[in-house]
Amino acid sequence: QKDDKEPVDKVIFFPDDTVSCRKYRNGICKDVNCRMSHDNTSFSQLITIFEQAKRSIDVCVFVITCQELANVLAEKQKRGLTVRIITDSEQEDCSGSQLYKFRAAGVRVRTDRTTFFMHHKFAIVDNSLLVNGSFNWTKQAVTGNFENLLITSNKGIIQQYQQEFNRLWEKFDPG
Amino acid sequence: QKDDKEPVDKVIFFPDDTVSCRKYRNGICKDVNCRMSHDNTSFSQLITIFEQAKRSIDVCVFVITCQELANVLAEKQKRGLTVRIITDSEQEDCSGSQLYKFRAAGVRVRTDRTTFFMHHKFAIVDNSLLVNGSFNWTKQAVTGNFENLLITSNKGIIQQYQQEFNRLWEKFDPG
Ligand SMILES: [Zn+2]
């Protein structure tokens, strides 16, 4: 089935001018005074990628404090997908950290346990789509920073990122 | 000529185990006790990309404090290539900033002049090769962080990054 898909090579840039309306994304927003975006934004496109995951999501991102992104991942794990997260060890205690939410949902989380920064910002969906760029998973990155994400289905590239993810996953195994 | 080139889709990961030996890269290292790397490292591959530039290098990177990368860019400008740099406005005053070196070499530098973070980490060589990932241009990123850079000659992708570069270049024109 995977091989039937159209190849994806796409770029999204931030900041979004306006915060994406979650109610609208999820079906309907009845607030006639809603000031959030009911259009496609970079953030809504990013969220959609994870919402459409079918089997697995591997995330390797330095900072994860964005609640909406964390909620989607936790929900996916609850629905039976395999979600794995590697993040920087400083995220264990940082303000707004979403790691408690992941662990409560059964998502496995590993941190680098070194003095190095685990500075990656990539995710792999269903072992067939890579999301990679400058974007940390924070609210500020969405509407407050100039950022990019490259989204590709290039198999040769995905294989290398998947291999690096698996290598770090083993390396950071608390044992 | 450009169309004759082999397509490039390559990934390099950091940290390097060992600092790349500059003398060896530039031809010869006579130090029999040299403890730096005489092999290919991720850093030596990155430097080589810029050294092989023929016409232009557009850099859009949050932090630029790595002297070796800055030296290559300044040298390229002196040899007649067009080097343009966009970086975060906080880089104007930060410790180790290489902006003075760029300006002394005639490289045009623009900063975002906003409260937003200009958080990109990409560069475009000869309008035909993109380097993009988590990697800021610091010494720490080379041997002290887990980082990635995706290097691609995909024209559709490069066009979008070049367009964003040009848009930000105009936006940050001090006028
Ligand atoms: Zn709404």
Ligand SMILES: [Zn+2]
């Ligand atoms: Zn040497």
